[in-house]
Amino acid sequence: MPSSPKFFNARPTHSKRATVALYSFMLIGVAGFVFWLGVVFGARTGFKCGTAGPVKSVRVVWERSRNGDGRGGILSEGQKRHKVMGFVGIQTGFGSVGRRRSLRKTWMPSDHQGLQRLEEATGLAFRFVIGRSKDESKMKELREEVAEFDDFILLDIEEEYSKLPYKTLAFFKAAYALYESEFYVKADDDIYLRPDRLSLLLAKERSHSQTYLGCMKKGPVFTDSKLKWYEPQSNLLGNEYFLHAYGPIYALSADVVASLVALRNNSFRMFSNEDVTIGAWMLAMNVKHENDKSLCSPECTETSVAVWDIPKCSGLCNPEKKLLELHQLESCSKSPTLKEDE
Numbered sequence: 001m002p003s004s005p006k007f008f009n010a011r012p013t014h015s016k017r018a019t020v021a022l023y024s025f026m027l028i029g030v031a032g033f034v035f036w037l038g039v040v041f042g043a044r045t046g047f048k049c050g051t052a053g054p055v056k057s058v059r060v061v062w063e064r065s066r067n068g069d070g071r072g073g074i075l076s077e078g079q080k081r082h083k084v085m086g087f088v089g090i091q092t093g094f095g096s097v098g099r100r101r102s103l104r105k106t107w108m109p110s111d112h113q114g115l116q117r118l119e120e121a122t123g124l125a126f127r128f129v130i131g132r133s134k135d136e137s138k139m140k141e142l143r144e145e146v147a148e149f150d151d152f153i154l155l156d157i158e159e160e161y162s163k164l165p166y167k168t169l170a171f172f173k174a175a176y177a178l179y180e181s182e183f184y185v186k187a188d189d190d191i192y193l194r195p196d197r198l199s200l201l202l203a204k205e206r207s208h209s210q211t212y213l214g215c216m217k218k219g220p221v222f223t224d225s226k227l228k229w230y231e232p233q234s235n236l237l238g239n240e241y242f243l244h245a246y247g248p249i250y251a252l253s254a255d256v257v258a259s260l261v262a263l264r265n266n267s268f269r270m271f272s273n274e275d276v277t278i279g280a281w282m283l284a285m286n287v288k289h290e291n292d293k294s295l296c297s298p299e300c301t302e303t304s305v306a307v308w309d310i311p312k313c314s315g316l317c318n319p320e321k322k323l324l325e326l327h328q329l330e331s332c333s334k335s336p337t338l339k340e341d342e
Helices: 014-045 097-104 112-122 136-149 161-178 195-202 254-262 274-283 319-328
Strands: 058-060 082-091 124-132 152-158 179-188 211-220 240-253 288-291
Touching: 082 161, 082 195, 097 136, 097 319, 112 124, 112 195, 124 161, 124 179, 124 195, 136 152, 152 161, 161 179, 161 254, 161 274, 179 195, 179 254, 240 254, 240 274
Parallel strands: 058 152, 082 124, 082 179, 124 152, 211 288
Antiparallel strands: 179 240, 211 240
């Protein structure tokens, strides 16, 4: 038969238990006091937990940074950049309210939840990018639009057509500071875009980490000051432009943008035209020029990524109306992401 269970009578330990209990209560009390202090002072200083997340509308004062990390002092210490596959900055201006209205009725969602769903589906984040104006009435209207739609990045740079190269550099620096992305896309507000196809294009396997992606072109340098595309520094360029991407849409890989961010602003040569300026910088870097005609399609096709009226207009002619018309076409808005045989 199994032996009877044995019982051990431990020696009394009342004094040790009391000591342990006393220390436990003291620790709980101290922890509670510290937590209370954190709540009180956290509320006063505006500290919030879990602030990381999708970047909404933000004002960027990138020029004032002295921290040397290329982030322009935009993010708080310890706050991480929002991670996406691609960031698309839609360049816009104060006279483009109608264009933005049409875009929000077509391929770009009109609310933050819609933008977030689009980001989750494609890996792409979209924001309008605009500078500032000395006209207070224009700034007031912009603030109202920002409050309503919350889909802007506001650059601390004068919004003028003649300063587009400066705005473009400011955009890439701000985008790099806010987003950890594989590609940074500059797009104009007068093109019809298929975000799903753009996502696939950016996600392609590439052997070169420094990529300059766009619809590439060459052409004569305009030396007549009466022409729209006149280049005052034409003597540095010769008779024909070097290979560079059309301005309505192009993309730079993260390594390329990181190199731009690392350089001082006054170390760049600025030409009159923004697309030529970017192209000149790319010549000075060891980048792969990737020419893709799907970014400059004159009509919606089963492979088009960006549609605009090339070569008649540098974008869509009459974009406010044309954007809405294109979106009604099944070939533009409802055709499959990939060709049927793929």
